[in-house]
Amino acid sequence: MEEMSRRVVLPDGDWVAEVDEDPTSTVLSPPESAGTEPPHLSLMRKKGFVSYDEFGDTGAMRWHPRGMVVKDLLERYASSIANALETHRVETPTMYDAARPEISEQVSSFDERQYTTSGRDPLYLRFASDFGHFSTLRTLNLTEQQLPVRLYELAHGVFRQERSGETTALTRQREFTLPDIHTAVANESMGRTEFVRQAALALETEDAFDLEYALKLSMNAQDLEERREWVAELAGTLEKPIVLDIRPTAERYWTVKLDYLFVDGYGNTTELATVELDSETVSRFDITYERDSRSTHPVLVHCSPTGSIERAFAAMLDRAAERRNPQFPVWLSPTQVRLIPVGAAHDAYCADIAKRLESRSVRVDIDDRDRTVGKRVAKAEQDWVPYYIVVGDDEVKESSLQVTRRPEGIERSMALGELESVIDDATSGFPDATLCHARRLSERTRFDSL
Structure with missing residues (x-):
């Protein structure tokens, strides 16, 4: 050469x-x-x-x-x-x-x-x-x-x-x-x-x-x-x-x-x-x-x-x-918001939130599997979900969400409209796409072990 x-x-x-x-x-x-x-x-x-x-x-x-x-x-x-x-x-x-x-x-x-x-x-x-x-x-x-x-x-x-x-x-x-x-x-x-x-x-x-x-x-x-x-x-x-x-x-x-x-x-x-x-x-x-x-x-x-x-x-x-908390940009995250219902009584409220977020072109899923809340939170971390929310009695009663922003590990109280605005700001100007599998994790086939 x-x-x-x-x-x-x-x-x-x-x-x-x-x-x-x-x-x-x-x-x-x-x-x-x-x-x-x-x-x-x-x-x-x-x-x-x-x-x-x-x-x-x-x-x-x-x-x-x-x-x-x-x-x-x-x-x-x-x-x-x-x-x-x-x-x-x-x-x-x-x-x-x-x-x-x-x-x-x-x-x-x-x-x-x-x-x-x-x-x-x-x-x-x-x-x-x-x-x-x-x-x-x-x-x-x-x-x-x-x-x-x-x-x-x-x-x-x-x-x-x-x-x-x-x-x-x-x-x-x-x-x-x-x-x-x-x-x-x-x-x-x-x-x-x-x-x-x-x-x-x-x-x-x-x-x-x-x-x-x-x-x-x-x-x-x-x-x-x-x-x-x-x-x-x-x-x-x-x-x-x-x-x-x-x-x-x-x-x-x-x-x-x-x-x-x-x-x-x-x-x-x-x-x-x-x-x-x-x-x-x-x-x-x-x-x-x-x-x-x-x-x-x-x-x-x-x-x-x-x-x-x-x-x-x-x-x-x-x-x-290379990052302490690995992540994709929000617009490229396969799931942008994950909802984790504490119990079956909170499932319907999660479904309502998911429907509203989807109407704003947000990719949202629900971890309704029969696992402890801790294990489902760990799964959200493993999947690099930028925003995840545990939904229990307080969230249903007060219409306020405790949102964890995963890259910083910070939890803060937000109204649903505020969360929508935060995601809009992070994804503005970029294309959107839908999930390529079921919204509920209980209905999905695992591909992460192949």
Whole structure:
């Protein structure tokens, strides 16, 4: 591998001297708990989110009801980012003709191993939405007035042929889900503007997922000299340091690539969101637009605003494991409120509360199992429920609830309307979803032992 020199540009535009350490070492410290196994590997099964399927391919996952709530919300959130960009949502094929030269050339420029079917007419399984989006763009008969044109796909079924020893739980799989945006713009200047806009939207996932990112920008030395001022402006807009990977020569289809990195349970950096600037692919796939009655190649911006849904989920589990009271953001919690009736006499009141909360799009369940109150409280803690309420005689008589805010371990008296307002504040601007299993725990099948 060719030697790459690295340096850091700060949000104020200052440049730090070259460093040889890992690209995130100057801006992000690895977790103290980093070891030989990522925390999400055990948490995903222990908490009933995801497990391995013994009949599936190596590392293949099956998603359980609690995990499906989170996965659904992550997918909806990724789509909301695409909606903010006013994208055109499409759906494209999974397999492509390996004999097409533009397809095979694009595969060779991508730094991953690909699945290819056997037989008389071999096919590539897609590694992203690239092929389908490029074939769509080349047939649109675009004009300069129509640009930029943005295509978005929530690609279920994206494939990388990882070796069996390389598959790592949720962070490195052979099949995954990838939100993918491709934007055609008129020229390099517009491409840089679009790049910054999409980079800023992708960075919003840092707060939404309660993570901490390090940013790495890759390009060759000549491109850096030409874009030096723009790189400083990018760091200022994103208000984060950016580590530069300066490559001696162009090695990929992209000319500029921004990676959003998190430190996984191994202490290694793992890529989530990406934004790329690409002027090579348009000629390979003959993507053009009409300008002054002449056909002209546009510039492409590639963006996955979250990275794969599976990796985003893994990152949140790994981060949660580092906290004293592990938690997800309230909007991503599979259950947001749990009601624990002291006895059968309090069940109807819990059902009334649940019905009202559900009308406000709150995910609420009732632990009506034949267990002691203490054991049911412990279960709410184990399930990372952000708000849980024990309902007894006093709550029924006084119409006041003793709400435990789990992350802080604080109990306070609230009227139901106040609790609704607190949850509204915590979830405002984010998508909602319903439970993926029965409201009552007594009616559920256990998935946390698989």
